[in-house]
Amino acid sequence: MTLTVATWNINSVRLRINLVTRLLRQHQPDVLCLQETKTIDDFFPRKRFQELGYVHQAIRGQKGYHGVAILSRLPFARTDTREFCGKQDCRHMAVTLTNGIELHNVYVPAGGDIPDPNVNPKFAHKLDFLRELADIFETRTDRATPALLVGDLNVAPLPQDVWSHKQLLNVVSHTPVETELFGAAKAAFDWIDVSREFVPHEEKLYSWWSYRALDWEKSDRGRRLDHIWASPSLRGAAKTHAILKPLRGWKLASDHVPVLARFET
DNA sequence: ATGGTCGGTGTCCGA
Numbered sequence: 001m002t003l004t005v006a007t008w009n010i011n012s013v014r015l016r017i018n019l020v021t022r023l024l025r026q027h028q029p030d031v032l033c034l035q036e037t038k039t040i041d042d043f044f045p046r047k048r049f050q051e052l053g054y055v056h057q058a059i060r061g062q063k064g065y066h067g068v069a070i071l072s073r074l075p076f077a078r079t080d081t082r083e084f085c086g087k088q089d090c091r092h093m094a095v096t097l098t099n100g101i102e103l104h105n106v107y108v109p110a111g112g113d114i115p116d117p118n119v120n121p122k123f124a125h126k127l128d129f130l131r132e133l134a135d136i137f138e139t140r141t142d143r144a145t146p147a148l149l150v151g152d153l154n155v156a157p158l159p160q161d162v163w164s165h166k167q168l169l170n171v172v173s174h175t176p177v178e179t180e181l182f183g184a185a186k187a188a189f190d191w192i193d194v195s196r197e198f199v200p201h202e203e204k205l206y207s208w209w210s211y212r213a214l215d216w217e218k219s220d221r222g223r224r225l226d227h228i229w230a231s232p233s234l235r236g237a238a239k240t241h242a243i244l245k246p247l248r249g250w251k252l253a254s255d256h257v258p259v260l261a262r263f264e265t
Numbered sequence: 266a267t268g269g270t271c272g273g274t275g276t277c278c279g280a
Contacts, residue, residue, distance in 0.1 A: 012271095064274045
């Protein structure tokens with residue numbers, strides 16, 4: 001089995017379809033997981049992906065906000081979507097490939113600005129979402145199933161996943177309550193943090209740079225919000241990994257860059 | 266300590 005997977009918060013798939021096709025041509029992943037597609041399914045540019053060989057498509061979008069999609073050259077045995085926190089927003093899509101790998105594409109709520117669930121319902125939603133993410137896999141008994149969980153998880157868990165650990169401890173995405181719940185979700189299925197299998201914890205590693213910087217590259221105030229998790233049954237299977245930082249410099253860039261990994265068993 | 270920029274259901278909301 002070989003599988004190359006890519007995840008990218010695209011921040012409007014219709015606006016950036018040309019960037020997506022450039023990524024697919026250059027890197028040719030088998031499967032691409034998108035978040036923040038920001039379109040209803042009727043307007044999703046299915047044909048553009050079909051033309052590039054990504055004929056297997058699992059799409060779940062809504063008007064204006066959120067939205068996830070899995071575009072694949074490999075066929076699906078099944079597709080599934082979950083409504084986290086009892087909400088209808090489109091934040092999860094799962095497929096099982098015919099090679100047996102189960103793939104979850106997740107878009108965790110950003111959580112708003114104020115890191116207090118008592119005054120900020122968006123932050124409360126984010127914490128609930130992370131708890132549910134832990135619960136789903138905690139209760140699963142089929143630990144042998146090869147599985148991947150990728151997406152914009154909107155948490156930078158490690159001190160070196162942000163430009164300043166100290167200055168971001170009270171900033172949503174890096175608060176202790178978030179990183180603890182993130183850790184619990186990760187531990188619930190013994191998920192492997194694939195990016196950190198390749199890059200030591202002591203090294204800075206980011207996948208997102210704010211639009212608000214005058215010069216994103218010069219200030220380099222990034223965060224690692226986008227993740228690829230692999231189940232323990234895939235330990236050692238990840239052979240290559242990349243976070244495509246140069247794409248942040250593309251014209252009309254998303255504020256997130258793609259994360260890629262290649263698995264071989 | 267603050268403000269800064271994006272995209273879309275656009276003169277507001279979510280990120």
